[in-house]
Amino acid sequence: MPMLNIAIMIPFIAAAIIPFLYKKLSIHIGWIAFSVSMALFAYLLSFIPAVSYGETFLHTISWIPSYGIHFTAYLDGLSLILGLLITGVGSLVIFYSVFYLSSKESLGRFYTYLMLFMGAMLGVVMSDNMMVLYVFWELTSISSFLLIAFWYQRKGSRDGAKKSMLITVTGGIAMLIGFIMIYVMAGTWSIREVISIAGSFTEHNLFIPAMLLLLLGAFTKSAQFPFHIWLPDAMEAPTPVSAYLHSATMVKAGIYLVARFTPVYGGEGIWFWAVTGVGLFTLFWGAFHAVRQIDLKALLAYSTVSQLGMIMSMFGIGSAALYFDYSKESVIYTQATFAALFHLINHSTFKGLLFMVVGIVDHEVGTRDIRRLGGLITLMPVTFSIAMIGSFSMAGIPPFNGFLSKEMFFTAALTIGDAGFFSLDAWGALIPILAWVASIFTFVYSAIIVFKTFLGPYQEEKLERPAKEPPAGMLIAPGILAVLVVGIFFFPNVLGEYLINPAMSGVYPTLATTADIGVHVSRWHGFNMELWMTVGIIVLGTVLYLTKKYWSIVYTLFPAKWSFNTLYRFMLDQMEGRSTIVTNFYMNGYLRNYLVYIYSFFILAIGGTLIYTGAYKFEISGNAPITSFEWILVFVMICAVVSILFAKSRLTAIVLNSILGYGVAAFFVLFRAPDLALTQTVVETVTTVLFLVAYYFLPEWRKEDAPRKSRNINFIISILVGVVFTVVALAVQNGNLFDSISSYFENSYELAGGKNIVNSILGDFRAFDTMLEVIVLLIAGIGVFTFIKLKAKKEDESIEDQ
């Protein structure tokens, strides 16, 4: 039984059932979602013993076997960590949301989307097939879009959802192209197989483009600079959604992708610099901008951006290990990956907690604006304790888990700063400095969250409701996370041994076989450079926090409109405006213009091909001789056709037109086509009659009144079309490659019993054409009849005009 595949599908099944249960059930629908999520969490927990011994699990269901696309569920340490986060934090968030969302909301919709997201996210982290991974990846984008716009009545929600959709889907498509390139290079969709032959296609032309496209997908999803702009706007979503999607899970998808593809690309200089550089800059940028936010959720959004940048940069540093084969050096860099995975877990715990706390504050007092908050410590002591644990962990202060991962991050940054490869000697020293400065800002905004909200004066007149502790149910989920935050600090090795070390072998499949890369787990204490850096952070951070009102003038140096949001909006406006201008320019509704485009294309394409291929040569030696009578007929026809252009009245034009028709009939006689001549004569006569009838009803023939310029264009285009046509015809008519098949039809008497070959063809050999031609005539007849007989009622028209 492919249990893993079923586990991925269970949330989707739940999503399908929830809307039906929602109407029937009397209990809160969230409990159903909670039990599904808890069951999955328990199921994934049962894998920990096996996975910690290095076992992996693989189950395949064929989906599109002819293209090698299989729904393959693969579980190793890395997938397990993400899977446990998704289901674990998911359960807590659902538990929290049961108390957070009022029962007046359309809860069926909410939990359907949430289950959809959970299933998609599990699919992303457990898929081995790149195509299937992409499918789940886009499903997370879509379900996130739906969740952000959950309160679709608000404009902000819709805008935020649109923005996140545009950015993440753009990145997703780039990633798809990257996957396809990898498939072209490696010949398989399976990530495991790609990793097993990693290194064999580094010389391929697509190697670097595939890497960059992959990173684009990862960076947009994980809100890295400069694609971080969607994350603060996604805060319009309900707070449980922000806690779950935009801190603990979805934004980790890009990080997961980077970790997953590290065995393929790690050791490449471009990969190292792209991941580390973008990550570090995002870390700094997010921390710097978080400090200026006044909305708690926006502050947390920027802090998420910043922390994601930190994790990303650690994976970048960790990838340097693959630059070496196994040696002492590589082990040092693998520590960075350990730190990244460790912080990945820690961040999910404390950031989920903080979002829930902000949700509680918002829920209880009706605002998230730090200028209106303050002094809640005595009124909400439990909430305050939880918030303090989360914030201090984020700031990297002992005794919370953030401290450990921050120390490890500094170790990694210091090590890489001293490294001598990837031209690190020039810029490497910047890495620890940037990391340190960003951490100071992290300390400052973490302090803002706790102190501005809970200390200071209590301003009841600015709050919508007087502050009080929330119902116990709302405190359970953040409480559990707070326990985890502290627990991980005291027992980091439990997590390290059972979860992170197995995941390391997923990131370093080659190193894991030759060395024990998990040994350094317990080495987290001691007086060293990292500790002094932390002390520096606390001291400088406190100073900066206390003097914030003096230096926050820095933020006004650059006007608020100089942001990436402005750039994004400007680009959208420009794209829309420009494309409207372009479309209106050529789609102007004048038939003449469209014909000009069509004929110009004809001239350029056909004429160009003629000149390019040199096919314009022709000879006339095999032609039939011309008699004087034919000369005269041709001359008359040319005169007639040219005179039509200069006709003064429509009667002249119609008569000239019929001269042409009869002239063609005369040619049919000359060229021994009696049936054609007969038909042409009859048809021309009827056509002329029709023209004369129309003449009676149509307005007077007008002189051509187009401006000179467009007349010239018309003239040139018509001459060119005529010339191109003649040249093509002349070039073609001497190039007989095969004999005609018409000798077959000369057996018409034996085969069809008719002596007139043309009629035999029409009625016997190719009668199908004739039948359809009759239908054409029938339809034309019906059309003519309808046009003349049926008229829309005046009343209907006037309705349509309004």
Next chain:
Amino acid sequence: MEIIILILAGVLFATAIYNLLQKQLLRIIIGTVLLSHGAHLFILTMGKLKTGMAPVLTEGITDYTDPLPQALILTSIVISFGITALLLVLAYRTTQENKTDNMEELRGNPNE
């Protein structure tokens, strides 16, 4: 022979296109008629001109002109006749309803 017929067809094409690029509906319809004349002459010429007798089986004659293009043209004549008739009635109705036969003015209404 072929060359002058093809030049004639080319002239028919050029004038047809010129007419199609005009504003007045009647001119455009005449353009389509000229275009089909040109096309018919072209098809006929492609089957070689004057290589034998009319394609009606007669005792003692073995050399006939190519009957296949003639069959094709016959089909085409009928179809283009149907189209021309329909176009003329369409032009009539358009003029009746919109009080103009000028293509520049026939641009639908902005609410469409």
